[in-house]
Amino acid sequence: MKSFKAFLIEQSPSGVSGRFVQLDESQLDGGDVLIRVIYSSVNYKDALAATGRGRIVKRFPCVGGIDLAGEVVSSAAPRFRPGDKVIVTSYDLGVAHHGGYAEYALVPGGWVLPLPPGLSLFEAMALGTAGLTAAMAISRMEDNGLRPEAGPVLVNGATGGVGSLAIDMLAARGYQVTALTGKPAEADWLRSLGASEVMLRGDMPAILKPLDKGLWAGVIDNLGGSVLAWLLSTTKPGGVVASIGLAAGVDVNTTVMPFVLRGVSLLGIDSGYAGFAVRERAWSRLASDLRPRQLANIAVARDFDELPQIFDELLAGKAHGRVVLRVAGEQAAANGGQA
Known part of the structure; x- marks a missing residue:
């Protein structure tokens, strides 16, 4: 060679x-x-x-x-x-x-x-680790009871690889998706992927409550930090939150209240060292029912x-x-x- x-x-x-x-x-x-x-x-x-x-x-x-x-x-x-x-x-x-x-x-x-x-090989890399992570998150959330009829699912870091793919996948499965972003100019693009609502990070409350009004049946969180703390406090009873990233910080200042008073589940998603069977399942879904439309x-x-x-x-x-x-x-x- x-x-x-x-x-x-x-x-x-x-x-x-x-x-x-x-x-x-x-x-x-x-x-x-x-x-x-x-x-x-x-x-x-x-x-x-x-x-x-x-x-x-x-x-x-x-x-x-x-x-x-x-x-x-x-x-x-x-x-x-x-x-x-x-x-x-x-x-x-x-x-x-x-x-x-x-x-x-x-x-x-x-x-x-x-x-x-x-x-195709091109499509596989259009998905890549981002698509694998999104598929693993959706699979874990559905394994823990998430269904479209349960209510809206919020995806933050929405313009990134995991976020944009997750919006597409969820919308295709009948979920009502809210995209949370710090980029107002990308709102129309996010809607074209399937988001029914676009929320700006600047619209989040300045003061976080330990337990706020329940809004989301599910959350795919790419950010961590104070954003994740707010999302936990606003997840509906029995809701599921998939934690994927830490772009907004590694510290989460929250309480046990969402977990013990609402039964919220916080699911950690690690695509880096996931087992072979988990990967095979995710890739199988990426080629079938979770294949992005956009x-x-x-x-x-x-x-x-x-x-x-x-x-x-x-x-x-x-x-x-x-x-x-x-x-x-x-x-x-x-x-x-x-x-």
């Missing part, structure tokens, strides 16, 4: 930064499935990792990218053969193991899932060379939805890739 292009995250006395480099197969991490990466995706976590804005990367140097989709080149894992289309999301990918921002990746076979029937309206394709610019846009709050990164692209892969 000739050398191939990769985006490597490094640490120096001046800080953490990323750059494009040329690697060869001997520089890949250990694993038993070699994959030609056709698409990856760009998550907020990837931007934090590559710029050092968050303590994400666990070892340096590390190729970034927590998602990838591509074709198997060779495999010592009996489940896979050359030419198989596969996806890998999260685990230590792009954090402690060279990730999806390279034209080739070598990964443990236990991390690899066959591409679900009905999804995926083409949520995802945009960008070229590999644009990656640093995309990071800047994400961190500046200038992006919405999902960014799919053309690492090789399906046509390039069909012609033998770039290596």
Whole structure:
């Protein structure tokens, strides 16, 4: 194999930064499935990792990218053969193991899932870890009793990857969805995804009550902090809250009142190290009953060379939805890739 292009995250006395480099197969991490990466995706976590804005990367140097989709080149894992289309999301990918921002990746076979029937490689990365997380949240909430007739479901961080996909999925299943956002200009876009109501974060009360009027049968929370505290206090009796992110803070100043007086359930959602069976179930639903209707309206394709610019846009709050990164692209892969 000739050398191939990769985006490597490094640490120096001046800080953490990323750059494009040329690697060869001997520089890949250990694993038993070699994959030609056709698409990856760009998550907020990837931007934090590559710029050092968050303590994400666990070892340096590390190729970034927590998602990838591509074709198997060779495999010592009996489940896979050359030419198989596969996806890998999260685990230590792009954090402690060279990730999806390279034209080739070598990964443990236990991390690899066959591409679900009905999804293309591009669609799989339009979903990626964000779609997996949203599907896991909805599945857990429904396992805990959430149904459309129970009442409205609020989704915050609504313009992000998890939020926008969750709105689409929930609306398609008949839920009345309220999108909570800090971006007034995105209200029409959120409605186009299926939100029946758009609420601005500035409309939240300045003073939080331990227990407020019950409004939501369910909540998908991407923010944490004081936003989550308010949402817990306004969840209806028997409601379910899926906690996914911490963009607004890690501290939640609340009481036990929503839990003991209303029977509210707080569900933690971790797509990073979820078991294989959980992932298989989520991906199966993403290819069937949770398949987003507006995926083409949520995802945009960008070229590999644009990656640093995309990071800047994400961190500046200038992006919405999902960014799919053309690492090789399906046509390039069909012609033998770039290596």
